[in-house]
Amino acid sequence: MELKKLLDPFPVKEEAKLVAQSIAKNPAYMNELWDICISNEKHSWRATWILDKVYDIAPDLVRLYLPQIIKLVPSLTNESKSRQYLKLISLELLPSNISGDFINYCFDALISRTSAIAIKVYAMQILYNFSLQEPDIQNELTLVIEEQMENGSAGYCSRARRILKAINQ
Numbered sequence: 001m002e003l004k005k006l007l008d009p010f011p012v013k014e015e016a017k018l019v020a021q022s023i024a025k026n027p028a029y030m031n032e033l034w035d036i037c038i039s040n041e042k043h044s045w046r047a048t049w050i051l052d053k054v055y056d057i058a059p060d061l062v063r064l065y066l067p068q069i070i071k072l073v074p075s076l077t078n079e080s081k082s083r084q085y086l087k088l089i090s091l092e093l094l095p096s097n098i099s100g101d102f103i104n105y106c107f108d109a110l111i112s113r114t115s116a117i118a119i120k121v122y123a124m125q126i127l128y129n130f131s132l133q134e135p136d137i138q139n140e141l142t143l144v145i146e147e148q149m150e151n152g153s154a155g156y157c158s159r160a161r162r163i164l165k166a167i168n169q
Contacts, residue, residue, distance in 0.1 A: 034068075
């Protein structure tokens with residue numbers, strides 16, 4: 001399978017699922033998919049979308065790459081890639097040796113006026129997940145979430161209320 005050819009033109013949702021199923025059945029393609037994900041090629045963000053679809057089918061295949069994804073995220077300039085990677089990270093327990101740079105990146109994304117709503121929501125979830133390991137940040141996280149709710153979208157506020165409720169339990 002030549003993944004690069006499958007990603008251009010942009011695959012529709014059903015095609016993406018089929019590619020993800022093929023990768024899940026033959027994990028040898030994961031390295032090729034990952035190489036495209038981390039490349040600087042024009043459409044490499046499409047590979048991150050496929051990576052998300054693989055996670056839906058075979059999460060263990062993607063979990064192997066989470067430490068690399070966590071290291072990569074703070075340096076990304078492509079918002080589409082950031083969104084997909086943060087989504088994947090938000091679904092998992094964070095490693096105990098998570099870097100301060102990554103946690104700072106998540107706080108910065110949450111506070112930023114220019115971050116996309118999805119990025120803010122995933123960063124918020126990641127910070128909450130981290131706060132389960134490091135409860136000392138819960139006060140700071142609560143303050144930031146509440147402050148951001150003042151101008152937050154419906155999606156942001158919905159997730160914020162759920163996280164604040166979980167923190168206060």
